[in-house]
Amino acid sequence: LRKNVEDFTGPRERSDLGFVTFDITADILNGERGFIFDWNVKQLFLYLSAEYSTKNNALNQVVLWDKIMLRGENPRLFLKDMKSKYFFFDDGNGLKGNRNVTLTLSWNVVPNAGILPLVTGSGHVSVPFPDTYETTKSY
Amino acid sequence: AVMDLFGDLRRMNKRQLYYQVLNFAMIVSSALMIWKGLIVITGSESPIVVVLSGSMEPAFHRGDLLFLTNFHDDPIRAGEIVVFKVEGRDIPIVHRVIKIHEKENGNIKFLTKGDNNEVDDRGLYKEGQNWLEKKDVVGRARGFLPYVGMVTIIMNDYPKFKYALLAVMGAYVLLKRES
Numbered sequence: 001l002r003k004n005v006e007d008f009t010g011p012r013e014r015s016d017l018g019f020v021t022f023d024i025t026a027d028i029l030n031g032e033r034g035f036i037f038d039w040n041v042k043q044l045f046l047y048l049s050a051e052y053s054t055k056n057n058a059l060n061q062v063v064l065w066d067k068i069m070l071r072g073e074n075p076r077l078f079l080k081d082m083k084s085k086y087f088f089f090d091d092g093n094g095l096k097g098n099r100n101v102t103l104t105l106s107w108n109v110v111p112n113a114g115i116l117p118l119v120t121g122s123g124h125v126s127v128p129f130p131d132t133y134e135t136t137k138s139y
Numbered sequence: 140a141v142m143d144l145f146g147d148l149r150r151m152n153k154r155q156l157y158y159q160v161l162n163f164a165m166i167v168s169s170a171l172m173i174w175k176g177l178i179v180i181t182g183s184e185s186p187i188v189v190v191l192s193g194s195m196e197p198a199f200h201r202g203d204l205l206f207l208t209n210f211h212d213d214p215i216r217a218g219e220i221v222v223f224k225v226e227g228r229d230i231p232i233v234h235r236v237i238k239i240h241e242k243e244n245g246n247i248k249f250l251t252k253g254d255n256n257e258v259d260d261r262g263l264y265k266e267g268q269n270w271l272e273k274k275d276v277v278g279r280a281r282g283f284l285p286y287v288g289m290v291t292i293i294m295n296d297y298p299k300f301k302y303a304l305l306a307v308m309g310a311y312v313l314l315k316r317e318s
Contacts, residue, residue: 058243061217091240
């Protein structure tokens with residue numbers, strides 16, 4: 001569902017604000033090597049980002065949720081009914097009726113020392129936004 | 140041993156002194172050339188930075204060293220760790236990109252936030268500024284080494300330590316004799 005509210009930190013015109021609830025089931029592996037937490041992995045910074053195009057901007061990416069997973073924690077995620085951690089504001093009114101909003105889970109591998117790779121998980125979800133604004137529901 | 144050193148100094152004639160000074164100058168020039176070379180290869184004006192705050196914990200701590208690149212054609216994407224400077228301020232800030240809005244012509248505006256901070260960086264930007272642009276970016280964090288940058292922080296916080304270190308280095312180079 002979506003609500004049109006004023007974005008207090010953005011431009012003066014009203015911008016679309018999106019609300020998304022999601023479930024995540026994921027098994028974070030390291031390609032063919034299997035287990036992601038090897039001796040040089042200190043933590044993973046996981047984030048769920050929404051990517052979409054609008055009339056105003058050819059490419060938009062908004063991080064909706066993130067989580068730090070330390071070495072030792074279980075790399076399997078089984079989250080249900082999560083709400084986005086951060087406000088999903090568009091730069092304009094590009095969310096209304098947008099059929100092509102893709103949610104992807106990615107993670108930043110933080111080593112004990114060395115290179116910092118960014119990995120995108122396989123499998124993504126399309127979230128179509130409705131054509132009208134929602135004025136009655138609360139989040 | 141200290142008396143030997145002073146004995147050495149007196150016995151050194153002008154030629155040897157000039158030789159030592161030239162040696163020293165060569166070491167300094169080589170170091171500078173390597174630094175400039177790094178700037179060219181990475182495309183960043185500051186390819187190695189020290190993490191100054193705890194706003195990216197537990198990934199990076201104060202004193203960690205970061206290696207940056209800043210290739211012009213590298214797109215800025217959500218999730219990346221960037222080092223940027225707010226217009227008018229000298230201090231580089233290391234945070235993560237959490238929002239981008241990019242136009243077809245490549246013009247991009249983006250928002251950053253420290254992993255360990257509750258709120259995004261809008262409070263850190265200039266008065267009235269709500270987004271960062273490519274020109275604010277010093278580089279993207281590609282690799283890191285823990286603890287190594289602590290030396291720089293100590294030298295900043297305790298200038299006496301810096302002068303002592305420089306004095307020791309200077310004495311060593313000038314007095315060292317090539318056999």
